[in-house]
Amino acid sequence: MKAPDFAYARPASLDEALALLAAHGGDAVPLAGGQSLITTLNMRLAAPALLVDLNAIPGLAGISEADGVVRIGAMTRHRDVGTDPLVRERLPLLAAALPHIAHPAIRNRGTIGGSVALADPATEWPACCLAGEATIVVRGPQAERRIAAENFFLGLYTTALEPGEIVTAVEFPVPGPDAVWGFEELSRRHGDYALAGLAATARRGAGGLTGVRLAFFGLADRPVLARAAAAAIEAGDVKGAQGALSGELDPPEDPALRPATRLHLARVILGRVAGRMLDKPAQDGVPHAV
Amino acid sequence: MPSDAPDRDTAVAREHAVSFTLNGERVRCQVPARTHLGDLLRGTFGLTGVHLGCEHGVCGACTVLVDGRAVRACLMLGVQAEGATIETVEGLSESGRIRDLQDAFHARNALQCGYCTPGMLVTAAELLAECAGEIPSREAIRAAISGNYCRCTGYHAIVDAIATTAEARAARETAE
Ligand SMILES: Cc1cc2nc3c(=O)[nH]c(=O)nc-3n(C[C@H](O)[C@H](O)[C@H](O)COP(=O)(O)OP(=O)(O)OC[C@H]3O[C@@H](n4cnc5c(N)ncnc54)[C@H](O)[C@@H]3O)c2cc1C
Ligand code: FES
Ligand code: FES
Numbered sequence: 001m002k003a004p005d006f007a008y009a010r011p012a013s014l015d016e017a018l019a020l021l022a023a024h025g026g027d028a029v030p031l032a033g034g035q036s037l038i039t040t041l042n043m044r045l046a047a048p049a050l051l052v053d054l055n056a057i058p059g060l061a062g063i064s065e066a067d068g069v070v071r072i073g074a075m076t077r078h079r080d081v082g083t084d085p086l087v088r089e090r091l092p093l094l095a096a097a098l099p100h101i102a103h104p105a106i107r108n109r110g111t112i113g114g115s116v117a118l119a120d121p122a123t124e125w126p127a128c129c130l131a132g133e134a135t136i137v138v139r140g141p142q143a144e145r146r147i148a149a150e151n152f153f154l155g156l157y158t159t160a161l162e163p164g165e166i167v168t169a170v171e172f173p174v175p176g177p178d179a180v181w182g183f184e185e186l187s188r189r190h191g192d193y194a195l196a197g198l199a200a201t202a203r204r205g206a207g208g209l210t211g212v213r214l215a216f217f218g219l220a221d222r223p224v225l226a227r228a229a230a231a232a233i234e235a236g237d238v239k240g241a242q243g244a245l246s247g248e249l250d251p252p253e254d255p256a257l258r259p260a261t262r263l264h265l266a267r268v269i270l271g272r273v274a275g276r277m278l279d280k281p282a283q284d285g286v287p288h289a290v
Numbered sequence: 291m292p293s294d295a296p297d298r299d300t301a302v303a304r305e306h307a308v309s310f311t312l313n314g315e316r317v318r319c320q321v322p323a324r325t326h327l328g329d330l331l332r333g334t335f336g337l338t339g340v341h342l343g344c345e346h347g348v349c350g351a352c353t354v355l356v357d358g359r360a361v362r363a364c365l366m367l368g369v370q371a372e373g374a375t376i377e378t379v380e381g382l383s384e385s386g387r388i389r390d391l392q393d394a395f396h397a398r399n400a401l402q403c404g405y406c407t408p409g410m411l412v413t414a415a416e417l418l419a420e421c422a423g424e425i426p427s428r429e430a431i432r433a434a435i436s437g438n439y440c441r442c443t444g445y446h447a448i449v450d451a452i453a454t455t456a457e458a459r460a461a462r463e464t465a466e
Contacts, residue, residue: 001345008323008369009302038365039346050302055370103437105353105360105413190436
């Protein structure tokens with residue numbers, strides 16, 4: 001189908017973009033990679049009056065490291081996030097997640113800021129943000145806000161973002177030398193949205209794993225940190241962790257897949273990821289090549 | 291077509307002037323904001339090799355190269371072409387850059403109705419350019435074309451054609 005009629009502007013600065021959003025209230029929306037927004041326009045599921053294109057704003061894309069933090073600009077394309085040498089070295093979890101996000105042509109254009117702002121519960125970057133203790137950096141007309149990922153994803157396509165605010169960056173603390181991670185995703189076909197997915201981080205010492213963070217996606221109306229399961233993994237009890245998941249996840253009703261089946265898949269991927277984080281070197285966990 | 295349109299158009303409008311490089315030529319036109327790049331390329335420039343299947347990013351038939359990268363023409367607005375370098379299957383064909391790939395598609399019977407073919411060729415062109423002489427595994431080829439639907443061939447012949455081209459290019463590179 002064809003998109004409804006709308007106006008378009010391509011501001012050359014963040015301030016100009018914020019001013020446009022403020023002036024047009026709820027009728028204006030930011031346009032990032034367009035890989036979700038333009039689909040909803042073409043399907044006429046949305047009818048904004050104005051698209052404010054973020055693509056020409058200098059400084060919104062790019063990856064840098066300072067003071068123990070890797071900063072990923074909101075307009076950094078999925079592909080550039082996952083293939084960046086700094087990300088591959090410091091945040092291998094993100095590099096492992098990349099091949100699971102859609103297909104090459106969509107990864108070439110979609111952005112990390114767009115994924116985070118959209119908050120589709122079955123997607124990879126929001127879960128990586130939770131597992132990696134990321135901070136979402138947001139600019140509004142008045143001020144900048146820094147929101148911990150745990151307080152950012154509030155529900156189905158719902159975030160802490162206020163109308164008129166723009167995500168400017170996602171910041172990840174650099175994991176320490178004892179960090180381990182794991183990533184698993186099950187989907188029907190390569191590049192499909194997840195049926196069940198898990199992004200996990202932890203620290204490994206002589207006594208086992210500590211600081212375990214298990215961020216499940218595709219298993220509730222938002223990405224979920226499974227805390228009871230994480231505590232069980234820290235105690236070395238993988239079976240107990242798998243058992244705890246029924247109390248922590250809330251798989252969606254889906255005619256193609258029963259909630260109980262999804263929960264089963266969550267236990268399966270937890271078993272894989274936990275086994276790997278407990279036994280194997282930190283670099284293990286890449287399911288298959290890009 | 292106003293020739294005095296500003297180079298950087300930041301105005302709020304339902305229609306904009308755009309200028310970009312299309313298959314090696316500098317072009318300029320007016321385009322409504324709501325027109326996606328696929329319709330602009332087909333309607334204004336007659337490049338009907340840009341096939342439209344689903345218009346929501348799923349089928350891959352509309353794939354073109356934007357600044358050297360494969361992009362869904364149905365998920366980019368025509369106005370966003372401003373300043374970009376865009377190549378369609380027509381441009382890739384005329385330049386001879388994918389002649390070997392096209393010959394391999396022909397030889398392997400990697401097309402039947404041909405609807406998916408432009409998108410497959412553009413997607414494969416990006417993969418082959420990225421491999422730069424390395425031979426991608428069949429699994430990597432399948433992952434690369436996972437966003438391109440073919441309802442006719444069953445994919446095996448397409449994977450064969452891309453693999454054959456990659457091998458031939460790698461062999462040529464070693465010989466040189
Ligand atoms: C066929 C297909 C398969 C896909 N599969 C997957 C998948 O498996 N995993 C996955 O993660 N994604 C998938 N996607 C979605 C894709 O990754 C999108 O790129 C992503 O969800 C949104 O990013 P975007 O930059 O394209 O944002 P857009 O589509 O431009 O915007 C999405 C929403 O976020 C808002 N927004 C965007 N940027 C900002 C910002 N900086 N500040 C505030 N608001 C903003 C927009 O106003 C809009 O409401 C798929 C898409 C398609 C078409
Ligand atoms: S028409 Fe663009 S992906 Fe199907
Ligand atoms: S040849 Fe008919 S869709 Fe691929």
